[in-house]
Amino acid sequence: MTSPMAPPAAAPTTMSKADGLHMLNVSHAFGDHTVVSGVSVFVNPGELVCLLGPSGCGKTTLLRLAAGLEDLQVGRITIGEDTVADGHGGPQMPPEKRNVGLMFQDFALFPHLTVYENIVFGLAEKDRPRRQWARDTLATMGLGDYADAFPHTLSGGQQQRVALLRALAPAPRVLLLDEPFSGLDVNRRAQIRQDTFQILSRSGIATLMVTHDPEEAMFMADRIMVMQDGRIVQSGTPVEIYFHPKTVFVAELFGPVNRLDCRVENGALVSVLGPFPANGLVEGAEAQVLVRPEALNLSQPGATDAGTLLTVVSARSLGRSSHLTLSLEDGGDGALFNARMPGVFLPEIGSRVSARVAPEHLLIFPKPAP
């Protein structure tokens, strides 16, 4: 087969900096099962946006809609100036005309083609510059020797890089990544993530990535959009999302937190870990206070500014940090607290430690009045 499959003539051979992805008020259902409802996503040129959420929240469907692999039912999708799909009876541009790059979770490498053939699959026969780019990039990524190998002989990390290169090769206007690191070994993931980040930031392409791994999202994203049950629940920079989650759901995405049920008494939130500023909550209001494990500051008791005394139930070193499980001194209701301390902090089991929480690290969610 030699038929050329050039990207649309307008597509430049160098990375475009001008095209962003806009998905406006998109809804989607399979049969009578709604998976996306009223979602709007904007990815600006050069920006990397992460859709973060648990599996089944509709984020992959959004990617497939953007790529044109599903017909848009409601809403509108534009890439740059072009409307590529209109859910109100408008045009549905087929995926091959959209010039988007899509990298699948399982990589979907063509098993019958070599690494190089996979990468240049989307390039015209006579597109010398891009073909040269593919060869060069393969070499810079340390895959030069594998150009003529078949995908199944490659490691997971190598396959991931091939899939990424294949998606990038036709110089897409928008890049879509579906859980790009989930298929990889944990110990190689960090390195590959770093490499991928480098490649993407160099390309300056508008990228929409889907993941359920918050750390991944934090690392990669300029902006994170958290999805829950087909809706965007919060959108913001990684710092905003982490430190200022709008809901308990968002806060808990980043791992287990310590939950405290509090009530405002005498102008302060009363909790087992001591009083916290009421933050403007009225007297008698109830609130849920979330404390991340690393926000729980532990020290040997007996120091001047003593906090709440907790009993050590377990203490394990994780190398860079130590993880502790603690209970209230009297063991009362059996509630356990998780704490993470930097370095080595391994008090004896059964010993007591003093716990304090810096007020700026508290996550306070008022409970709706009953």
Next chain:
Amino acid sequence: MPHMKRLFAAGLVAASTVFGATTWAQAADQEVNLYSYRQPFLIKPLLDAFTKETGIKVNVVFAKKGMLEKIKAAGDNSPADAVLTVDIGRLYALKEGGVLQAVKSDTLEKNIPAHFRDPEGMWFGLTSRARVALVSKERVKPGELTSYEDLVDPKFKGRICVRSGKNAYNVALIASMIAHHGEEGAEKWLQGVKANLARKPQGNDRAQAKAVYEGVCDIAITNNYYMGKMMTNDEKPEQKKWAAAVRLTYLNQGDRGNHMNVSGAAVTKSAKHKDAAVKLIEFLSGDAAQKIYAEDNQEYPVKPGVPYSKLVQSWGEFKGDTLSLEKIAKLRPAASRLVDKVGFDDGPGS
């Protein structure tokens, strides 16, 4: 994907060969298209002789079923000119199916006695055959078995072999029993025969003679010409041994005579080469062909005056049942139902 390309190329070549080889209907009257229920290798000598004499080529297709439906479906465009069958059932079905045409030919009327052809001239019997008993020379005394009715005698319990009751020859025989004894009488008879069977009905006619030779049973019901064919089989001499173990016995010689069937031929309604088709049937009913039938196949020629083969003559004179063949044919469905009702093919003891 060079393999696939090659495969497709080969397929195309093959397809074109196939279509190229197809014989399209030709206008010339120098040929005749024949549907045959009889194996081509058996009729080849006859057809060769016909072609030699008349210069008319005979194209044959052999099949045991589906011919009537094929002719019917093709209607006026059917390429078949004539049909050759091995029993009365097919001839009658073709006639009832409305695909035959009446033929008026002095030669045929002269060659074939009236009871061997259709009164309307729709079909013509070419040979007749008797469904006889081959009995063990050792274990069955002459005169012990003289009629079909004798077959139900308890003394023959476990001693009779016959092929499936659904075989066309047996269906015709049972139909003749219905004609003579009524359905109830025939049913009782068939029940009796079943009770006397040595084994579940199976195999062909020759296999029944073989079973007598092997001692499985003492009486085999077969068409007469199989006896002749076994006796003269030089390629498989063991069949001569089977034949040597049995004695051919004509049945019902004291009354109505032995049950008879015919092989025959007919011209189709849509025949494009009607003249050639009639010529073929006339030839088959003529002296030369009738002699071949007699000598090669050990059948009874229908044409009066054509001698039986020496072998057939050695079995002596016999009397054939003159029951109307059409009547037998009409009773076939009833006979077939009787076989079901009695459970004949389930064998004895069921």
Next chain:
Amino acid sequence: MPHPAAVADRPAARYLPARLIPDRWGVLTLAVALFVATPLIAVATIALTPAPDIWRHLYNTVLFGYIERTVTLIGGIGLGTFVIGTGTAWLVTMCRFPGRGLFNWALVLPLAVPTYILAFVFTDQLEYAGAVQGTLREIFGWRDRQDYWFPEIRSMGGAITVMTLVLYPYVYLLARAAFLEQSVCVLEVSRTLGKTAWQSFWNVALPLARPAIVVGMTLAMMEALNDFGTVDFFGVKTFTAGIYDVWLNMDNISGAAQLASVLMIFVVVLVVMERMARRGQRYHHTSSKIQALPSYRLSGVKAALAAVFCAFPILLGFVLPASVLLSYAVVFFDVTLKANYLTITLNSISLSLGAAVIAVAIGLILAYGLRMGSGPLPRAAVRFASIGYAVPGAVLAIGVIVPMAGLDNAIDAFSERVFGVSTGLLFSGTVIAILYGYLARFLALSFGTVEAGLGKVSRNMDGAARTLGASPFQTMSRVHFPLLRTSLLTAGLLVFVDCMKELPITIILRPFGYDTLATFVFQYASDELFEESALGALTIVAAGLIPVIILALTTLRSRPGHAGGGHP
């Protein structure tokens, strides 16, 4: 989870694509499926023409016997093909024992042997006068039948044995492919959880391979359902035998078509039940790791037993018939040679090749059409079109001839009226009719194989190709086609081998003067003079042998990363 608020401001209909109205692919799929299914529809139509009622008679007499025997037959063949096919497949893929390399491909060989030939050979050898009993009598000094007992070959048991020996390779091929694909890890997990090799096979490998095994058994049982020649030869009155009886002895084609329609409904019900039982049992391989297959190294008695178990079906199903045919062919070779041996061989091969190409192309279109997501209507039509495999050949042939001759006559009348030229029987009078009959009959083979192959190409690969700029057609030619090569080849070879053996359709639909190896052999077989056409029969086997061996070797190599690799 539906959000009422979101749904409220949009018309609900927008969320529900109108699935009942097929899209473009759906229309194409539906049209092609109906084209293939036309003979079946014709049979059903014939069943509706008024005719004397046969049901009361059958009900009172033989119907339950037919049903009982048919169920026994296909049940026995299902069990037999399962035990031999799955057992041998497991041994050659997972165990190491002497002769394994040979068995690996030789186990497919019986597929090349027509059932009626094996039936003849078995009878020839095992009946009273046959070599086996003769030898026994000589050794033990028995004089006649009364001195000993020997199983009757012309029986239900004989029919099951013979058909099992010819049909088990379907199960073998599919089961072996399934075992080769299984992740080794799941088996190892099973072992570490304390299961023995046998328990691992029974509890893990077998359920995982179940879909493939069931497809193989279904093919074998459908083939057994449509068979007439073998059961007739063995005197086993099955449902199919009943169809022929009503048709030919009771002169009631409509009644026969009614019986055939009931048979079709029975098959549809079976297929649907099986699919429903399988629903939700789609297994995905959780590990993509390809490792060398484990090899339970067998030794001593176990190795010997394994070798015997594998050798037994090959010896009985192939070596025995081939050598018997060979010995007869040496004596009677002139009979076949005199009969335009080369022409009929060429006819057989070209016809089968043509049918294979057509059946694969149509199978590909249908499998592709269904993948492209068409609604329930095309899907049902395709399923219906594939049951031609279970319909008795001669009945199917009538189903071909009726509509085709009708079309021919219409064209002829039109041409006569408009151009004054008679076109005659354009299709039904030529080999096109045979090819159409083969297609209607063997679509199940080609469609099933292609569909299974296409199922293994992940949808993400389609997505990857499309987003990389490939049109649907380019996706087909650049991604699917190369990936399906093995499946297409397999489908083509299976159809080819079956067409070489096919008898009733060829007999009825062939034009004048057109003979194939099968019809030639049948001339003699129908007079139980099989020996005389031995060379012809041997040629059918030999011609089937080449594709069968290719088949065995390709599926062996189809495992990615397996020795030899699956790539050019």
